[in-house]
Amino acid sequence: MNVDTPRDGLQLRSIVKDSGELELSLARVATPAPAADEVVLRVEATPINPSDIGLLFGAADLTTLAGSGSGERTVATARIPDAAMKAMAGRLGQSMPVGNEGAGTVIAAGSGAAAQALLGKTVAVLGGAMYSQFRTVKVELCLPLPAGTSAAEGASCFVNPLTALGMTETMRREGHKALVHTAAASNLGQMLNRICRADGIGLVNIVRKPEQEALLREQGARHVVSSASPRFIDELTEALVATGATLAFDAIGGGKLAGQILGAMEAALNRSAKEYSRYGSTTHKQVYLYGGLDTRPTEFVRNFGMAWGMGGWLLFPFLQKAGAETAARLKQRVAAELTTTFKSHYAGEISLFEALQADTVAAYGARATGAKFLVNPNKGVA
Amino acid sequence: MNVDTPRDGLQLRSIVKDSGELELSLARVATPAPAADEVVLRVEATPINPSDIGLLFGAADLTTLAGSGSGERTVATARIPDAAMKAMAGRLGQSMPVGNEGAGTVIAAGSGAAAQALLGKTVAVLGGAMYSQFRTVKVELCLPLPAGTSAAEGASCFVNPLTALGMTETMRREGHKALVHTAAASNLGQMLNRICRADGIGLVNIVRKPEQEALLREQGARHVVSSASPRFIDELTEALVATGATLAFDAIGGGKLAGQILGAMEAALNRSAKEYSRYGSTTHKQVYLYGGLDTRPTEFVRNFGMAWGMGGWLLFPFLQKAGAETAARLKQRVAAELTTTFKSHYAGEISLFEALQADTVAAYGARATGAKFLVNPNKGVA
Numbered sequence: 001m002n003v004d005t006p007r008d009g010l011q012l013r014s015i016v017k018d019s020g021e022l023e024l025s026l027a028r029v030a031t032p033a034p035a036a037d038e039v040v041l042r043v044e045a046t047p048i049n050p051s052d053i054g055l056l057f058g059a060a061d062l063t064t065l066a067g068s069g070s071g072e073r074t075v076a077t078a079r080i081p082d083a084a085m086k087a088m089a090g091r092l093g094q095s096m097p098v099g100n101e102g103a104g105t106v107i108a109a110g111s112g113a114a115a116q117a118l119l120g121k122t123v124a125v126l127g128g129a130m131y132s133q134f135r136t137v138k139v140e141l142c143l144p145l146p147a148g149t150s151a152a153e154g155a156s157c158f159v160n161p162l163t164a165l166g167m168t169e170t171m172r173r174e175g176h177k178a179l180v181h182t183a184a185a186s187n188l189g190q191m192l193n194r195i196c197r198a199d200g201i202g203l204v205n206i207v208r209k210p211e212q213e214a215l216l217r218e219q220g221a222r223h224v225v226s227s228a229s230p231r232f233i234d235e236l237t238e239a240l241v242a243t244g245a246t247l248a249f250d251a252i253g254g255g256k257l258a259g260q261i262l263g264a265m266e267a268a269l270n271r272s273a274k275e276y277s278r279y280g281s282t283t284h285k286q287v288y289l290y291g292g293l294d295t296r297p298t299e300f301v302r303n304f305g306m307a308w309g310m311g312g313w314l315l316f317p318f319l320q321k322a323g324a325e326t327a328a329r330l331k332q333r334v335a336a337e338l339t340t341t342f343k344s345h346y347a348g349e350i351s352l353f354e355a356l357q358a359d360t361v362a363a364y365g366a367r368a369t370g371a372k373f374l375v376n377p378n379k380g381v382a
Numbered sequence: 383m384n385v386d387t388p389r390d391g392l393q394l395r396s397i398v399k400d401s402g403e404l405e406l407s408l409a410r411v412a413t414p415a416p417a418a419d420e421v422v423l424r425v426e427a428t429p430i431n432p433s434d435i436g437l438l439f440g441a442a443d444l445t446t447l448a449g450s451g452s453g454e455r456t457v458a459t460a461r462i463p464d465a466a467m468k469a470m471a472g473r474l475g476q477s478m479p480v481g482n483e484g485a486g487t488v489i490a491a492g493s494g495a496a497a498q499a500l501l502g503k504t505v506a507v508l509g510g511a512m513y514s515q516f517r518t519v520k521v522e523l524c525l526p527l528p529a530g531t532s533a534a535e536g537a538s539c540f541v542n543p544l545t546a547l548g549m550t551e552t553m554r555r556e557g558h559k560a561l562v563h564t565a566a567a568s569n570l571g572q573m574l575n576r577i578c579r580a581d582g583i584g585l586v587n588i589v590r591k592p593e594q595e596a597l598l599r600e601q602g603a604r605h606v607v608s609s610a611s612p613r614f615i616d617e618l619t620e621a622l623v624a625t626g627a628t629l630a631f632d633a634i635g636g637g638k639l640a641g642q643i644l645g646a647m648e649a650a651l652n653r654s655a656k657e658y659s660r661y662g663s664t665t666h667k668q669v670y671l672y673g674g675l676d677t678r679p680t681e682f683v684r685n686f687g688m689a690w691g692m693g694g695w696l697l698f699p700f701l702q703k704a705g706a707e708t709a710a711r712l713k714q715r716v717a718a719e720l721t722t723t724f725k726s727h728y729a730g731e732i733s734l735f736e737a738l739q740a741d742t743v744a745a746y747g748a749r750a751t752g753a754k755f756l757v758n759p760n761k762g763v764a
Contacts (some may be wrong), residue, residue, distance in 0.1 A: 344608035
């Protein structure tokens with residue numbers, strides 16, 4: 001079953017041009033023959049995560065999206081507003097491959113024993129450039145999937161599962177006892193809800209729509225609050241009193257939500273305050289912004305005392321800080337619970353060609369909850 | 383020279399009433415006889431710091447200020463906007479004494495040796511309720527001033543000096559190599575400039591007016607940037623490149639400044655970036671908000687990658703975290719350099735009666751740089 005290494009394959013590319021144009025296209029790239037400790041993967045399933053969308057589109061205005069060509073010549077373009085070009089300086093003129101993670105079949109392997117052992121296996125890889133037909137990667141980046149697991153089931157093995165586990169790990173490490181999560185009906189949010197239920201962790205789920213609230217309640221979530229409710233702040237405060245959550249992970253980023261969470265945490269803490277302190281509660285309240293679904297500026301009223309923090313949170317720096325032992329423990333849990341706790345849902349499976357068609361781009365570019373797509377780079381390829 | 387403990391004395395009080403009225407008045411309070419480990423201080427100099435102003439006025443609208451009465455019956459009132467009353471719930475109806483720190487003469491002492499040793503001495507005290515004629519306090523709260531130091535010279539021994547030293551300590555503890563400071567021409571800012579010059583620490587001073595820039599440059603500051611300059615962001619970025627500062631202490635709080643500092647830090651770091659990362663620089667950038675001179679909401683554009691933090695910073699939690707040894711070391715430095723590094727400047731000395739007169743309240747309530755007042759609670763008292 002060791003087929004020869006395919007000579008080349010298609011790879012999705014994103015480039016920002018001097019002219020202020022973003023262009024997505026397909027390149028035909030050579031497949032490197034595997035070294036002793038490498039394997040060649042035929043990529044069969046790779047998700048379009050919010051973290052991929054950032055690299056795909058940069059600061060482009062998707063309302064200006066236009067498509068042209070077909071097959072290997074399919075191209076999508078969009079304008080980048082002049083004001084946003086400064087932030088693109090670091091990637092200007094570079095044709096960049098995209099796709100953090102994915103899964104597929106090992107179709108060729110280097111001479112090493114570890115590489116040979118993977119031949120024919122379905123593996124998940126966190127290797128970048130996964131929107132490619134073929135990828136030659138180091139064995140150490142591969143996670144062999146349990147027998148009977150499909151590439152589609154294993155496609156989102158890393159980013160969402162490890163991010164969700166990273167949140168509860170961070171909670172413990174920083175001395176909090178419960179969590180708040182926004183955009184809570186996302187794939188990631190549903191995973192976090194399952195983890196918190198299994199581990200007995202209090203979780204306050206913040207959603208934006210009634211159907212998202214219903215979905216999470218069906219999945220056993222106890223505390224679900226909708227930011228669209230006219231009583232949002234009061235309902236959030238009650239949930240914070242009930243759980244004692246003083247740590248939040250916010251995927252929204254823009255607008256007032258992060259500050260509102262800190263304010264409600266302070267109000268919840270002050271319910272049990274014995275004495276007035278003009279500096280507010282002495283309990284540290286923290287919100288980590290790990291996404292930016294709302295691209296507007298972040299704004300907050302400082303009504304939560306002085307013991308507070310806001311900051312960025314990213315998976316890879318977290319894993320580095322947590323150390324190899326913790327990272328290995330988390331990955332083992334993901335592999336063991338891949339089709340239960342860490343199950344993902346997709347709006348559809350698309351080919352590389354479809355990924356460049358304007359209507360499809362508009363669909364996954366919307367970053368709406370429930371609209372996550374899976375790319376199969378070998379779908380529809382001759 | 384051990385006079386009897388005065389039976390009573392005047393004390394400034396602040397109260398927020400149910401009706402939404404803030405009232406400042408004078409109360410006549412008994413002076414407790416000192417226990418073995420206590421002394422009685424005749425307070426002769428106590429500054430009105432921004433941290434005192436918060437407790438004095440709460441959320442009152444100072445444009446509604448009105449005065450009445452005279453002498454011991456002097457009263458100042460102001461309206462608290464309805465929307466701000468929620469934040470006042472914790473202090474409603476409580477007549478609160480004010481004044482974090484001050485200095486004066488020990489006029490009576492308890493039987494303990496440590497207390498007796500202070501008799502007749504000029505000491506500085508961080509004890510609260512310092513806008514009082516007399517204060518009975520524990521010996522451990524007293525810092526004996528070097529011989530020849532006046533109460534006025536020692537009045538601001540704690541809050542500003544320890545805050546300024548706390549900033550450079552925090553910088554070292556959190557692994558930064560240089561600092562940014564806003565409202566940098568304040569008494570605190572001038573102290574910080576002297577500390578950084580003495581200790582060889584890079585300091586970027588941000589001011590709001592040309593005359594503040596001139597004042598700091600006269601005092602040897604190398605990097606002074608005015609937020610009123612049309613090239614503010616560029617000038618700030620240059621100063622950040624020159625110093626390598628990745629930590630800021632911001633007294634302003636409201637508006638866009640804190641976010642602009644993070645953005646400029648990121649731009650400075652990216653000058654030397656070798657490779658594009660859509661998550662931005664991996665160097666952690668931090669802004670601590672330790673004041674709120676601008677009471678508007680805080681707003682920021684997230685153009686500084688993911689390795690960033692914003693948070694509250696307060697002197698007392700810092701000292702607790704740093705430990706007794708560090709706190710003692712910092713206090714020793716303050717006492718040794720009280721009339722040099724830690725020298726304060728005041729716009730004037732006022733009595734307790736004057737502190738309640740509407741025109742004086744308006745002057746110190748403006749929180750303008752260079753308008754700090756010193757209260758002498760025993761001035762003009764029969």
